[in-house]
Each structure stands twice: as structure tokens, then as C-alpha cells.
Amino acid sequence: MPDASSAYAELAAARGLEQLPGFDPGPLTPLIVEAKGQPLQPAARGQLGEGVDGVVGQLAYRRNKTFRFHVALTDVPAATAFAPRVFCIRRGRSTRDDEFYGFEARHSKLWTESTALNERYAVSTSPYQDPNWLRQLFSPSFVDWLGTKPPADFSFELAYGALLGSIEEDDPGAAGLAALCDATAHVADRIRGECEE
16 A cells, blocks of 8 residues: 555645644544544645635545545535535445445435436435525536546535545545545535525
């Protein structure tokens, strides 16, 4: 397993991020909860994308095997009133190999007709969220972007204002980490924009 520190150092230098020895995000999203208190390590803090501040880091934890994700975390506090929880998880993503992942309160086929979105992602939300707001969030242009632009293994979790983008690649390099930051910033901008309408 390659050491991720050099990729994070390269990313931090290229983007002007502050390198951190580790970062404890707290139990904010399902993936972070799954890690049971493991810090993001290595990590860097600063601007993920234009106008979007956050932390990017490696999240690794062990169950029957080691699970390794690279994640970008930011805040979208205005989203809580509209969509407390929205999970757009890449189909086939594994966060544990010994039990059901859960959190799938509603499947995307109930409120979107996008075959491309349903083939690539399992989208779930809290019960009783406004399906009209979700349809507007997952506009045709955003659905097209999700299907073509972010890294192939990209997922995101929005939980009570905390937005976590993640990729599963073991060694994404600085370019892969930059793509994760850009994708997470794009999702944050999309959610903020819909909250402001």
C-alpha cells in the first residue's frame, strides 16, 4: 500500500492548503460513523473549490479487512431545512463486509426517471423530504454531471449540513485528490444554489 502522505503534500502545495497531521471530523455522515472515530490522516484544510472551504483526508478503518477512502468534507448548513439527509452512493461501494449498510430510506427510482443515475448510484433520503425539492436538486444538468464528470468511484453523503464526498481508489495521487475536491465543491455549490432558490 503506497503512503498517501506525498499525494496530500503535493495537493496542499498546489492548492495552498494547510497540511494537518490528522483531523477528527466527529460522527457527521454514515461513512464517518462507520469508521468509529478514526481520524482523517493525512489531511489538509483550505479551499476545496472556488468559495468552498473544507478538509480533504484519508479515512481508513478495519473490520474483517481494511477499508480505505479519500474524502472531502465541507458544510452546507442551509440544506438541513430542505434535505436533512441525501446519500448518493456509487453502486457496489462497500463500507463493511459483514452486515447490511442501511440508511436506504428511499430509492431514487421513486423520484427520478434517470436511468443513468439509477445505474451508477443508489440515491436515498430521509423519509418525508420534499420530493419536488429533490427533483429540482437532481436537475437534468446535475444528473448528467453526476454520470460523466466526477471520478468513477465518487459518492457523496449530505447529513444535517455536513457534505462528504468520497472516492475509494487506494492511491489516487494528487490529481485524483484534486478531482475529489473539485467534485465535492461542485456538489456543494449545486446544493447551496438550490437552497437559495
